[in-house]
Amino acid sequence: MITLTHFLIVSACLFCIGLYAVLAKRNAILILIGIEFMINAAILNLVAFGRYDKLVYGGQIFALFAIVLAAAAVAVGLAIILNVYQHYKSINPDDITDLRD
Amino acid sequence: MNGLMNISPITSSIIITLLPLLAFIIQALLGKRTQSGFISLIAIVISTILSAFFVFTKIWMNTPQMVDYNWFTIGHHTFTAGILLNNLTALMQLLVCIIALAVHVYSKSYMKGDPGIHRYWMYLSLFCFAMLGLCISKNLLIMYIFWELVGFASYLLIGFWFTKDSAVQANKKAFIVNRIGDLGFLLGLATLYSLYGSLDLTELFALDGLFYNLPNQPTGLLTFSGICFFIGAMAKSAQFPLHVWLPDAMEGPTAVSSLIHAATMVAAGVFLLSSIFPLFNASVLLIITIIGTMTALSAACFALSQRDIKKILAFSTISQLGFMVVAIGIGAWDAGMFHLITHAFFKCLLFLGAGAVIHEMSHLKEINQLDFDPQDINNMGNLRKWMPKTFILMAVASLALAGFPLTSGFLSKDAILIATLEWGIQHGSFYLLVPITLIIVSILTSFYISRLMFKVFFGEFKLTVKKFKLQEASAIMLWPMLFLGIGCLFLLFSWNPLSYQSASIFKGLIVSYQFSEIHALHMLLPVGLTIGSLIAGSVAWNWYIRNKYPLNPQGNKWIEFTFNQGYINEFYSVIFVNGTILFSKGLFWFDRTIIDGLVRFVGEVTKGLASLSSWFDRIIVDGLINKVGSTTYYIGHLLRWAQNGRLQNYLGFAFTLVLIGIIYLILQ
Numbered sequence: 001m002i003t004l005t006h007f008l009i010v011s012a013c014l015f016c017i018g019l020y021a022v023l024a025k026r027n028a029i030l031i032l033i034g035i036e037f038m039i040n041a042a043i044l045n046l047v048a049f050g051r052y053d054k055l056v057y058g059g060q061i062f063a064l065f066a067i068v069l070a071a072a073a074v075a076v077g078l079a080i081i082l083n084v085y086q087h088y089k090s091i092n093p094d095d096i097t098d099l100r101d
Numbered sequence: 102m103n104g105l106m107n108i109s110p111i112t113s114s115i116i117i118t119l120l121p122l123l124a125f126i127i128q129a130l131l132g133k134r135t136q137s138g139f140i141s142l143i144a145i146v147i148s149t150i151l152s153a154f155f156v157f158t159k160i161w162m163n164t165p166q167m168v169d170y171n172w173f174t175i176g177h178h179t180f181t182a183g184i185l186l187n188n189l190t191a192l193m194q195l196l197v198c199i200i201a202l203a204v205h206v207y208s209k210s211y212m213k214g215d216p217g218i219h220r221y222w223m224y225l226s227l228f229c230f231a232m233l234g235l236c237i238s239k240n241l242l243i244m245y246i247f248w249e250l251v252g253f254a255s256y257l258l259i260g261f262w263f264t265k266d267s268a269v270q271a272n273k274k275a276f277i278v279n280r281i282g283d284l285g286f287l288l289g290l291a292t293l294y295s296l297y298g299s300l301d302l303t304e305l306f307a308l309d310g311l312f313y314n315l316p317n318q319p320t321g322l323l324t325f326s327g328i329c330f331f332i333g334a335m336a337k338s339a340q341f342p343l344h345v346w347l348p349d350a351m352e353g354p355t356a357v358s359s360l361i362h363a364a365t366m367v368a369a370g371v372f373l374l375s376s377i378f379p380l381f382n383a384s385v386l387l388i389i390t391i392i393g394t395m396t397a398l399s400a401a402c403f404a405l406s407q408r409d410i411k412k413i414l415a416f417s418t419i420s421q422l423g424f425m426v427v428a429i430g431i432g433a434w435d436a437g438m439f440h441l442i443t444h445a446f447f448k449c450l451l452f453l454g455a456g457a458v459i460h461e462m463s464h465l466k467e468i469n470q471l472d473f474d475p476q477d478i479n480n481m482g483n484l485r486k487w488m489p490k491t492f493i494l495m496a497v498a499s500l501a502l503a504g505f506p507l508t509s510g511f512l513s514k515d516a517i518l519i520a521t522l523e524w525g526i527q528h529g530s531f532y533l534l535v536p537i538t539l540i541i542v543s544i545l546t547s548f549y550i551s552r553l554m555f556k557v558f559f560g561e562f563k564l565t566v567k568k569f570k571l572q573e574a575s576a577i578m579l580w581p582m583l584f585l586g587i588g589c590l591f592l593l594f595s596w597n598p599l600s601y602q603s604a605s606i607f608k609g610l611i612v613s614y615q616f617s618e619i620h621a622l623h624m625l626l627p628v629g630l631t632i633g634s635l636i637a638g639s640v641a642w643n644w645y646i647r648n649k650y651p652l653n654p655q656g657n658k659w660i661e662f663t664f665n666q667g668y669i670n671e672f673y674s675v676i677f678v679n680g681t682i683l684f685s686k687g688l689f690w691f692d693r694t695i696i697d698g699l700v701r702f703v704g705e706v707t708k709g710l711a712s713l714s715s716w717f718d719r720i721i722v723d724g725l726i727n728k729v730g731s732t733t734y735y736i737g738h739l740l741r742w743a744q745n746g747r748l749q750n751y752l753g754f755a756f757t758l759v760l761i762g763i764i765y766l767i768l769q
Contacts, residue, residue, distance in 0.1 A: 019756065022749070023749050023753050023756070093747065094749075096748075097745060097747055099748070099751075100744060100745050
């Protein structure tokens with residue numbers, strides 16, 4: 001039988017994959033995808049823990065909000081990437097080191 | 102007009118002195134634009150007129166006039182710059198003016214076409230200014246200043262042809278020898294000032310002056326100061342052994358030699374001695390007499406064998422200056438001044454005549470493009486045929502120099518010789534050597550001047566040239582010579598041609614002789630001297646005209662000796678010049694080795710200390726600071742790489758920290 005622990009393990013796996021993508025990928029879009037993975041891991045946790053709130057299904061509701069917010073965030077992120085690309089002619093984060101000292 | 106005629110003698114004498122200075126300044130400012138010399142000429146003409154009519158006629162035989170201006174004050178002593186006009190100074194100033202005027206006119210023609218003529222007029226005016234100022238100075242310090250200026254102008258004029266090496270050497274020599282004398286003058290001034298606290302001639306030597314009111318002064322210092330002043334006069338008046346500069350000074354233009362080195366500047370020493378005559382005590386006077394006698398004798402001997410016409414005249418000048426100095430030494434300074442004045446006329450004329458001859462000879466040399474010395478009398482001969490006027494004038498001057506009757510030289514020379522003989526007889530024994538020497542010298546004088554005249558104007562012309570062209574000097578040169586020639590006759594000085602005592606100059610300069618008069622001498626000595634001179638002249642005639650020359654000119658030691666001026670120059674060059682060079686070399690060595698060595702040693706030590714301190718500074722002090730700095734830098738560098746601008750790294754750090762935080766919370 002599938003328990004809460006299985007959900008949490010899948011969610012942790014998703015989070016780790018997302019984290020890896022964010023830290024290691026050389027393409028800004030893949031980093032965005034990594035972020036999406038991590039958001040989804042969190043949403044999965046929300047849904048999984050949502051079974052203990054049978055009254056108002058707060059977890060489910062919050063997950064829906066989070067999905068909407070994630071979509072909005074991705075839209076903003078893509079827009080930033082587009083601008084960055086126009087400015088630097090590259091979306092490799094290693095090339096964009098203007099924050100350096 | 103009346104106002105013009107009433108210029109006081111003092112004012113006129115100032116104008117007389119300042120006019121040549123003005124001419125000098127104008128010439129100096131105009132430079133090459135003024136070649137004619139009219140400025141100098143006009144200045145000296147006005148000076149001469151003023152001097153003759155506004156100063157001399159008013160002062161001569163009248164009361165002396167003087168004026169003082171405060172010059173500067175040191176402590177309680179005020180120095181005055183004053184003008185003293187008495188018989189002596191007025192006469193001297195007039196003499197300088199007249200001779201300078203003659204030389205200026207002569208130079209107009211003689212120096213014509215010289216490329217440096219603008220400098221010539223400039224220097225000549227400077228000289229006149231200095232000499233005229235010297236004559237009327239009341240204060241010895243002012244006189245000293247003019248004395249130096251005179252020496253400086255003489256230096257400039259001797260070296261007038263400064264491209265000639267010999268002229269440069271000669272003016273250097275004249276300057277250096279004169280410096281020795283100037284040092285004497287200065288020491289004399291200092292001594293006098295320390296004794297009496299004044300350098301004013303009137304304050305010192307007037308009848309109620311300090312000199313007579315403070316009688317108890319140390320004799321030693323008085324003698325010292327007298328000798329010092331005499332050394333000053335010795336250098337200026339070319340007395341043995343400081344006479345060496347005068348023969349060499351003949352490198353200057355002949356007109357200059359005539360004005361400066363025959364008539365005026367060299368007489369300044371005699372004038373100085375006359376001005377401060379009361380200062381000299383018996384021992385100084387004896388020294389003066391001895392030096393004067395030695396000068397007269399040695400210079401006359403050297404004149405015997407010179408070949409250069411100007412050098413003969415130069416030695417003759419020295420010899421005659423010796424006469425004047427002897428006259429001062431025996432106390433008859435009026436006779437000395439008288440001889441100074443007559444000598445100025447005839448010696449100036451002799452030089453101007455020699456100048457005319459040299460002028461023609463160098464002209465002959467130029468048109469034939471030959472190489473001979475135009476001043477060598479052995480190259481001349483029979484010139485009276487082409488230059489009769491010059492010959493006559495020079496003959497008059499020569500007779501005056503030899504002391505023949507009816508000339509001025511007769512009067513002045515007899516004045517000196519008779520006074521000297523009286524002095525010698527009064528003192529007896531060795532003192533008689535002085536008059537005897539002077540008599541011999543005066544006979545030698547007539548011999549060497551006869552030699553000069555015979556060799557130049559008689560006999561055969563010695564050179565054979567293709568283009569022969571000799572002519573009389575130009576009128577501009579002859580007029581001043583004629584004027585001086587008249588001055589060589591007795592008329593200017595005395596109405597009685599045979600007795601010097603009736604000369605007006607002796608009435609103006611009142612001197613009480615310290616010896617008794619011997620009347621017989623006044624008759625005998627002139628006659629004897631004239632006969633002696635005639636014999637000397639006829640010997641010269643026999644030797645040089647009739648070719649009965651008894652001596653072998655080659656290899657005769659005496660001729661060599663006198664021709665080389667007694668080897669005095671060589672002696673000086675060995676002892677003083679080489680001595681000075683050796684001494685300077687020694688000093689140079691000392692400077693190089695000891696002084697420089699010391700300095701260098703100190704330098705080396707300082708350098709060592711400095712490098713030690715620099716090492717300490719570099720290694721220890723700087724090292725410490727640098728180590729602190731570099732450590733900080735290294736640490737900073739270590740942390741710096743974290744700030745590399747990569748978003749992913751930052752995120753990684755942030756996540757790692759969060760992870761560490763979580764692990765910490767778990768383990769807690």
